[in-house]
Amino acid sequence: MLRVGERVRHEIAALLSRNEIIDPLLETVTVTVPEVRMTPDLKLANVYVMPLGGENAEDVVSALNTHAKFIRGRVTPALDLKYAPQFRFFVDKTFDEYGRIDAILRSERVQRDLASDDDSED
Known part of the structure; x- marks a missing residue:
């Protein structure tokens, strides 16, 4: 297929x-x-x-x-x-989905969580 x-x-x-x-x-x-x-x-x-x-x-x-x-x-x-x-x-709606996921990954909440993970590794 x-x-x-x-x-x-x-x-x-x-x-x-x-x-x-x-x-x-x-x-x-x-x-x-x-x-x-x-x-x-x-x-x-x-x-x-x-x-x-x-x-x-x-x-x-x-x-x-x-x-x-x-x-x-x-x-x-x-x-x-x-x-x-x-x-x-x-x-095709995948471009819209990519944009939505990208916006979520760039959001302040996710960035804060990523930053706290980086701090804990040091």
């Missing part, structure tokens, strides 16, 4: 970089594909995307879901799978 997901991610990223999808919104934005999660039967691919800068993320995902059949037709021949997986696009 992981290997196929990585191949799907690579092929979709290549397709998006070539601007083959005719859509006014998708033509004006750069989209990254950080992750693709495949179902165990490899028939469904959940594709997580994020436009550069994070602006209009929901609109970009909606446009990609609108063009999912076109994307499927362009990507699946390169995958050499028994079944052509269906693609569902979602906004």
